[in-house]
Amino acid sequence: MAKKTVGSGVSAQATPGPNLSSSIDELLLAATARGDGTLRTGRYVVTFKEGAGSPTDNLTSLGLRTADARDFADQSLEIADVGDAHAIVLPEIGVAVVSDLGMQTAGLSIEAEAASDSAIQTIEDEYFVFAQQETSDYLRGFLKATEAIIAGLELDQMRKEELDFEAEVAGATWGLVACRVPQSSRSGAGVKVAVLDTGMDLGHPDFAGRPIVTSSFVGQPVQDLHSHGTHCIGTACGPKAPAGSIPRYGIAHSASIFVGKVLSNSGNGSSASVLAGMNWAIANGCAVISMSLGSQSPVQAAYTAAGQAALNRGCLIIAAAGNASSNTGAPANSPTIMSVGSLDQTLVPSNFSNFGKMEIAAPGRDVFSSVPRPTRYGTKSGTSMATPHVAGCAALWAQTSPSLRGQALWNRMLQAARPLPFPQAKVGRGLVQAPA
CATH class of the missing domain: 3.40.50.200 (Peptidase S8/S53 domain)
Structure with missing residues (x-):
């Protein structure tokens, strides 16, 4: 799997964003301090091509520490318990969530296009989600x-x-x-x-x-x-x-x-x-x-x-x-x-x-x-x-x-x-x- 070059969205010299084990409250506070008025958390979601092999193996080959949901009972992965992992892998859906530091370590970015031999389909911003009740936006x-x-x-x-x-x-x-x-x-x-x-x-x-x-x-x-x-x-x-x-x-x-x-x-x-x-x-x-x-x-x-x-x-x-x-x-x-x-x-x-x-x-x-x-x-x-x-x-x-x-x-x-x-x-x- 070829590495991607670092694009303008993730800089190798930038201060790393939130960890994978950060709580939702910590993510919200960090986003408020960032002050860009968006719903982005500062982490990233990677989707892999179907039949492209193990997401864990692909990420490990890029030098990332991973936490695979299959290592947890019934795949009940507790995000707060992933420690210093760069990425969490969700094998049933072929998706991984990667920290900002993980993106820098692997040389990945949203802007760079995947190489023809890359197992990665897309890299996207992670967003906050909310309970959808009443009429609040x-x-x-x-x-x-x-x-x-x-x-x-x-x-x-x-x-x-x-x-x-x-x-x-x-x-x-x-x-x-x-x-x-x-x-x-x-x-x-x-x-x-x-x-x-x-x-x-x-x-x-x-x-x-x-x-x-x-x-x-x-x-x-x-x-x-x-x-x-x-x-x-x-x-x-x-x-x-x-x-x-x-x-x-x-x-x-x-x-x-x-x-x-x-x-x-x-x-x-x-x-x-x-x-x-x-x-x-x-x-x-x-x-x-x-x-x-x-x-x-x-x-x-x-x-x-x-x-x-x-x-x-x-x-x-x-x-x-x-x-x-x-x-x-x-x-x-x-x-x-x-x-x-x-x-x-x-x-x-x-x-x-x-x-x-x-x-x-x-x-x-x-x-x-x-x-x-x-x-x-x-x-x-x-x-x-x-x-x-x-x-x-x-x-x-x-x-x-x-x-x-x-x-x-x-x-x-x-x-x-x-x-x-x-x-x-x-x-x-x-x-x-x-x-x-």
Whole structure:
């Protein structure tokens, strides 16, 4: 593998940027100090050509110290534990995350074109990603996150959820009714569903006795101190019959839940944590991978490669389009990842929902679901809330036939979608529907 020359983006004389083991808070603070107003973390993502050999071997040949996800149990790679490695390798998706020092050591740059004998397909900036909730835009969320860290605030623990039962219809939330979930005979039994988010309240009583596999990729316990992840898991995989007067809010109530904490308790992450979570979910054979996260960044080859690797392995990645009232953000803008837009209760596109590259739409306004104790239940809005509706329905469809996996599952869900009188750029093929 030929070395690349150092381009203007990575200078051999420059002060090295963030380490691979830097926490998301450290990355955010460094980006604030840099002051360039971008969503770049200062690290890089390398995507390798298919069939180009081992990414680890290729990087090692360039003099880099690597940490391979296969060296961790179930490929549950904890980024905070990679020590002084220059690169982390995610073999299921053919991607590596490389520090600035690693780029300098290997003589790599974004600007330089790969030599004909290079195993590298692309080198891209790594970006921050955020939980996609409400109508806040990504840059404002970035600045708010850094301000919270600097002030040392525990904003997430102060967040209070407001109960709202106006959406209760026939014992189920309005979203489940719109997706025809109550009429479905399927439960998601035997299907693995991964939700990559802020984690989960593992002690929530509505999930007692459920098979749950967990892993964290952000250096924090999986326990959700934010609430975004618990809410998304509730919609995708919550119980069929919650206790008391609580309406049904969960879709795939018998699915096996895989919780990947790729966003911190502040709701922030990076491409590295998300890609590591995707790699883990694929390695563990999750038929459905739900991601209510992203940023207003361009299409990234690493996400596209991860989406294709998932489809090749019989997995389907579903991601939120974003809430910036703008073009679909990453990773949902990749052609190999199913993009989800948000609908209001009148089944019109939500005013915050992104548009452009769009496959399908789902309920995203005033969605009732689980949140961490002691509150236990609450409503949220965003394409984040629409995405687990699609993921839950995908698990029900996957249960109907072992042949409905990967691209076949994608195709079947679009075929079954309820058409809506709006442009495809806003709602895709229409409103997601559960199988009978």
